[in-house]
Amino acid sequence: MRGSQPHCQTCSLNALCLPLSLNDADMERLDDIIRRGRPIQKGQLLFQQGEQFQSVFAVRTGALKTYTLASNGEEQITGFHLASELVGLAGYDNGNYPLTAKALETTTVCEIPLTQLESLADELPDLRKQLMRTMGTEIRHDQNMMLLLSKKNAEERVASFLLDISQRYSRRGFSATHFRLPMSRVDISNYLGLAVETISRVFTRFQKNGLIETQGKEVILHDSDTLYELAGLNSDSECGHDGDE
Amino acid sequence: MRGSQPHCQTCSLNALCLPLSLNDADMERLDDIIRRGRPIQKGQLLFQQGEQFQSVFAVRTGALKTYTLASNGEEQITGFHLASELVGLAGYDNGNYPLTAKALETTTVCEIPLTQLESLADELPDLRKQLMRTMGTEIRHDQNMMLLLSKKNAEERVASFLLDISQRYSRRGFSATHFRLPMSRVDISNYLGLAVETISRVFTRFQKNGLIETQGKEVILHDSDTLYELAGLNSDSECGHDGDE
DNA sequence: CGTTCCGTTGAGATCTATCAACCGTGGTGG
C-alpha cells in the first residue's frame, strides 16, 4: 500500500479495521505487535484448515476467500474478505483453524499474533469489545447466509450477493455501482449454493433486464433499487456481510 | 429444577454451561449476577428481534428456538437451544437482538445481564476466554449449517440433524440413541431448509430402512453408523451444533 | 500457436416444493 513499513496510524483503512474504536495510544500498541509480511500470490494459502491457530489477519490489499472442507472433500466457501476486513477470528474457539484462507489475487495482510493480541486485549477493554463485536458481526453474517441459502431462489441470492459486495466497496470509499469482482463465477456459485451455470444464467438475465452490466469480473449496477427489491432488503439494511469477519 | 434458589455451584449443568472453565471463586462471582426468572411457557418469547440487547441467557430446563425474520416476514430458524446451552450471544455486536427466542416447551433460564457480565469479564480473563470461545463455537456451527444448506440433500440434512441432537443429549448424560425432539416437524423443516413433507418422507424412509424408529417426537436411532455415513461425518466429529451458542 | 481455464449457452434429468387429501389426537362444548 505504501513504501517501507506502514503503520496503523497512517493506514487509510484504520477507520474500518481492528483499530476502529481505539485511541492513538492504544492503536500504537496494537501497531507494535502487527507483522506485515510478503504479499501472497493468487492461489496461495494464508492458513489451512487444521493448522495450529496462531494469528488473526487483516487484509490490506487484495482479497481472500475462506472455505471449509467437508469430509467428502467438497469445499464450502464461507466468506470473501476484502481490504480492511479481518480473517481468522472464526477459529477462535480452539487450537486449530477450522477453515482455509486462499488468496483470490495478489494480497497483502497484516498479521496479528494471537498470544500478543490476547495479552493486549487483557489490558485494553476497547480492543476487547471490538473483538467481540467483530465476532458478533460474523455470526450475524453467517445467519443471514443461512437465511439466504434456505429461503432464497437463485435471482434473490445473486442480487443479495451483488449488493453485499457493493456495500462493502462503498464503505471503503469506492464506487457502489461500478466495481470488479475478485472471485471467479465458480467461487460465487459455491458461496451461494448454486451451480456455476445458474450464476451465469442469472447474470445474463439481469443484464437483459437492464439491472446490471457485466464484462467478465467487471460489474456495473444500473438499477440498485430493483436489486434491493429482489434481494428482499431495504436499501439501507445489511445484505449478508457486514464488512468485518 | 430444584426448590428455592439454585446456584451455579450446585447446578448439574455447570460443567457444560458458561462456568465451564471457571474456578470456584470466579464461579461464585458469576453466580452472583445471574437472575433466575419464572419459567416461560411454550410459545412465549424470551426476547424479540429489535429489542434492546440486555442479557444473555442459559437454558436450565426445556428448549428454545431462535429465529430471524426476513423482510418479507418469513422466519428462518437459526438454532435450537437445549439445557446448558447459551442463547443471545449472537447479538453481541450492537444494541439490539438480531433474532427472536421462543420457548418450544416450558422452559427455565438463567439470565445474565450484559453490563454486569461485561464488567465481570473485565476482571476475569478466564470468563473472557470462555465467552470468546463460545462465540467461536457458534461461528463454527453456523458455517457447518452453511455447508449443510448449500451442499447436502434432504437425507443428508436429516441425518446430520438427528446426529447433532443425539450428540448434544449424549453430552448432557442422556441417551444418544433414544430421545425426544422438542421441536415440531415444521420447525425442523424450516431449520434444515426443506418442506415439512420432505422431512416427513425422509423420516418414514429412514424408518423403513431400519435406521431409526419414530413415534411422534420420540426418536430411536437404530443404526447410527449408517446415519453418520449419510451425514458425511465420522462418528467422532461434530455435526452442526456444538452445544453452546 | 496450442493449451488451459473460465464463462456462457442449450437440452434433458432430478430433486424437492407445492397442492391436496387424509388421519389421529386433543380440546371444547353441546
Add this chain to the structure above:
DNA sequence: CCACCACGGTTGATAGATCTCAACGGAACG
C-alpha cells in the same frame, strides 16, 4: 358421551427450479 374442530403429521400426484451433462467461445499464458 359424542360431535366438532383445530392442529400436527403423513402420504400421493404433479409441477417447477435448479442441476447435470455437453458443447462451444474467448481470454490468458506459456
